[in-house]
Amino acid sequence: MLNRFTAVTGIAQILRAQGFSTLLPQTDVSVLHSNGPSTVLNSKYQEGKDTLSTLCISKGCPGDPHPQSDNSSFALGQDSESEPALSFPPPSLQCYIHPSPLRFPSQAHRPGQLKQYYLLNAASLLPVLALQVKDGEKVLDLCSAPGGKALAIMQSASPALLCCNEPDLHRRDWLAKTLESFLPHSLKSRVIVSAQDGRSFGQREAGLYDKVLVDAPCSNDRSWLYSCNSQQGEQRLKERARLPSLQAQLLRSALLAVCPGGTVVYSTCTLSSFENFSVVETVLKDFPEAEAEDLWEEIAIPLSKYFTFSSNPGHGQTTQEATLKTQDASVSFYRHRLGILVVPQLGKSWGPMFLARIRTRK
Numbered sequence: 001m002l003n004r005f006t007a008v009t010g011i012a013q014i015l016r017a018q019g020f021s022t023l024l025p026q027t028d029v030s031v032l033h034s035n036g037p038s039t040v041l042n043s044k045y046q047e048g049k050d051t052l053s054t055l056c057i058s059k060g061c062p063g064d065p066h067p068q069s070d071n072s073s074f075a076l077g078q079d080s081e082s083e084p085a086l087s088f089p090p091p092s093l094q095c096y097i098h099p100s101p102l103r104f105p106s107q108a109h110r111p112g113q114l115k116q117y118y119l120l121n122a123a124s125l126l127p128v129l130a131l132q133v134k135d136g137e138k139v140l141d142l143c144s145a146p147g148g149k150a151l152a153i154m155q156s157a158s159p160a161l162l163c164c165n166e167p168d169l170h171r172r173d174w175l176a177k178t179l180e181s182f183l184p185h186s187l188k189s190r191v192i193v194s195a196q197d198g199r200s201f202g203q204r205e206a207g208l209y210d211k212v213l214v215d216a217p218c219s220n221d222r223s224w225l226y227s228c229n230s231q232q233g234e235q236r237l238k239e240r241a242r243l244p245s246l247q248a249q250l251l252r253s254a255l256l257a258v259c260p261g262g263t264v265v266y267s268t269c270t271l272s273s274f275e276n277f278s279v280v281e282t283v284l285k286d287f288p289e290a291e292a293e294d295l296w297e298e299i300a301i302p303l304s305k306y307f308t309f310s311s312n313p314g315h316g317q318t319t320q321e322a323t324l325k326t327q328d329a330s331v332s333f334y335r336h337r338l339g340i341l342v343v344p345q346l347g348k349s350w351g352p353m354f355l356a357r358i359r360t361r362k
């Protein structure tokens with residue numbers, strides 16, 4: 001993720017030369033121009049585990065009273081390759097994706113300077129896209145560390161307040177460092193770090209937020225690829241059992257924290273339907289004034305060129321299979337009203353990622 005609060009000249013050209021393309025349909029920086037200082041990216045990629053191949057570039061943020069970017073002179077064209085379009089692409093967010101697993105080297109800390117890019121699993125952008133944060137809104141990131149989605153929110157819009165909550169001390173330090181490395185001082189009063197247990201947040205700050213992201217602690221299926229010993233594995237299997245209850249409490253808390261007419265996005269990086277569809281279904285029973293929205297047309301179809309989606313909840317619920325032919329691929333989908341799931345694919349370095357969007361009635 002290129003940081004719009006720094007100079008980013010030259011990176012888009014390097015990306016294109018390396019075979020990256022824009023993830024979001026509306027932009028193509030092949031015609032990117034800038035008079036600002038050029039940035040040199042270390043283009044020596046490493047192939048290996050935990051590969052990340054999404055890069056986000058952002059234009060200047062219209063609502064930001066303190067633009068510190070030199071990229072206001074960028075001229076951006078339309079991406080004729082991409083269709084159909086996302087209905088709500090954040091106007092200031094540009095993302096790049098690579099068809100094969102590549103890894104940019106992460107950028108070293110440079111005292112007194114903001115980092116220019118942040119690497120993230122491409123599917124991590126989807127909960128932020130679903131949240132549709134608008135300038136001036138109050139946003140809560142209930143489970144925030146290490147801060148990738150909080151940064152993506154700040155690349156997408158200029159909220160009046162972004163509260164990043166993380167109860168774990170070590171991870172909260174990591175979060176604070178991430179925010180410090182990417183966001184200018186001028187945003188300090190608008191991006192705050194909180195240390196509460198997310199389960200009680202909703203009671204304490206009931207109805208205060210327009211948007212709440214619950215990127216919940218989960219089984220994190222991709223991390224199984226890197227678990228090194230069986231003891232660790234057994235411990236994690238034990239912990240799995242308590243997750244759906246914790247996740248449901250966090251989602252309930254989020255629904256209390258959001259104002260009438262507000263939006264909650266619930267996401268995990270597991271395939272487990274007990275941590276995904278079942279949590280949403282259980283919690284919605286307690287909130288008759290809230291309903292899950294269909295993300296199929298808005299997110300799954302426009303991004304089907306890159307991600308394989310499923311909305312099959314498993315355990316015998318009714319599903320409807322549909323096949324969508326894109327320019328490049330024919331992909332099978334299962335539709336379900338409660339959420340969508342990015343399924344990992346061989347040779348791709350993203351997913352799983354489940355997301356559901358819930359709106360409360362005004």
Ligand SMILES: C[S@@+](CC[C@H](N)C(=O)[O-])C[C@H]1O[C@@H](n2cnc3c(N)ncnc32)[C@H](O)[C@@H]1O
Nearest residue numbers: 143144145146147148149168197198215216217
């Ligand atoms: C999947 S990670 C969040 C990743 C983060 N949103 C990002 O994009 O970088 C889940 C986080 O939830 C935190 N967490 C665990 N229990 C929590 C609780 N009771 N309330 C709030 N956060 C909690 C974990 O410490 C962990 O940092």
